[in-house]
Each structure stands twice: as C-alpha cells, then as structure tokens.
Amino acid sequence: MNYKIREANELDIDHIFQFILKKAEFDRNLGDSLGLVTTNKEIIRKTMFNDHPYAKVLLAIDTNDLPIGIAIYHFRYSSFTGLPSVWLDDLYIEPSDRGIGLGKNLMQSLIAIAKENNASDISWIASDLNESAKKFYDKIGSRQIQKNGSTITYQLTFTS
Structure with a gap:
C-alpha cells in the first residue's frame, strides 16, 4: 500500500478527533485503561491550531487521501540537559x-x-498488556526506562 505522512492542519480536526476516540476504545478493549475522552473538536482546534500549539499531529494518508494512522506529540524541555x-x-x-x-x-x-x-x-508510555506494541518498540530500538504496574515508559535516545 502507498501512503504519505504529513503534518496535520486545521482541516484535519475531524480525523484527529476520530483517531483519539479509536485509540481510547483500543485502550479500553486492552483492559488496562479507562480510555476516558473529555476533549472535543473545539478543544482540539484551540489547543493544537493556534499561534502556540500545545501538541502537533502527524497523519499517515492513503492514496485516497484518507487518514490511516496518527502520531500526536509535543515538545518538552529538560533544565538538566538544556535540550528539548x-x-x-x-x-x-x-x-x-x-x-x-x-x-x-x-x-x-x-x-x-x-x-x-x-x-x-522521544519518550512515551505503553501498556505491558500490548504485546504487539512491545515487540514493535523493541524492533525500532527503544528501551524501557521505567515500569509502574502495567505501564511501561519507553525512550529512543539520540547520540547526536
């Protein structure tokens, strides 16, 4: 299958919201999260598509211009390293x-x-119950840096 990856824009809010709902359902079905969604399209608009967005979105789009995957991320800052x-x-x-x-x-x-x-x-958390995700994260070279109950924190560290 052919697809492209691009940054989301304000016209993608409906798709972003639908992916959030699908991810929450996935988490609920996994049995390790309540997957409670309290956001809505207007909150997404106000927090992701303004002069200082709190989060950004990468969308994977198929040949019919339909979104088939998503990555929602944001930058943090470490005072200890002086790096984002x-x-x-x-x-x-x-x-x-x-x-x-x-x-x-x-x-x-x-x-x-x-x-x-x-x-x-890059860091993130995943459920210890999600075996396919754990295999994927190992395959891309991430490491587990913390485990708290069934929640695992992963990290990909860059040397340069």
Whole structure:
C-alpha cells in the first residue's frame, strides 16, 4: 500500500478527533485503561491550531487521501540537559493497515522532527498488556526506562 505522512492542519480536526476516540476504545478493549475522552473538536482546534500549539499531529494518508494512522506529540524541555525532548502521546494505526511499516515510518518521521529540533530523545508510555506494541518498540530500538504496574515508559535516545 502507498501512503504519505504529513503534518496535520486545521482541516484535519475531524480525523484527529476520530483517531483519539479509536485509540481510547483500543485502550479500553486492552483492559488496562479507562480510555476516558473529555476533549472535543473545539478543544482540539484551540489547543493544537493556534499561534502556540500545545501538541502537533502527524497523519499517515492513503492514496485516497484518507487518514490511516496518527502520531500526536509535543515538545518538552529538560533544565538538566538544556535540550528539548519529544513526548509521543498517541500512536495509532487503523487495524486494516497494520503490519505494512506504517508505524515505523511514522516513528521515523517523528525522529526526523526531533533531530531537526535538537531533541535528546522521544519518550512515551505503553501498556505491558500490548504485546504487539512491545515487540514493535523493541524492533525500532527503544528501551524501557521505567515500569509502574502495567505501564511501561519507553525512550529512543539520540547520540547526536
């Protein structure tokens, strides 16, 4: 399957919201999260598409211009290192589009953004119950830096 990855814009708010709902449902079905969604399209508009967005979105788009995957992220800052880092809030691929390298390509796009911004790392959390995600995160070279109950914190650290 052919697809492209691009930054989301304000016209993508409906798709972003739908992906958030799907990710929450996935988390609920996994049994490790309540997956409670309290955001809405207007909140997304106000917080992601303004002069100082709190988060950004990468969308994977198929050949019919339909979104099939998403990565929601934001930058953090470490006073100890004096460098930014990236927090990956959500990575979600439509079930029918999993296993074709889309997750890897979304992560590679996020790594490129992180490196362009001199970030020291990308971090995120995942459920210990999500076996396919754990295998994927190991395959892309991340490491587990913390485990709290069934929640694992992962990190990809950059050497340069």
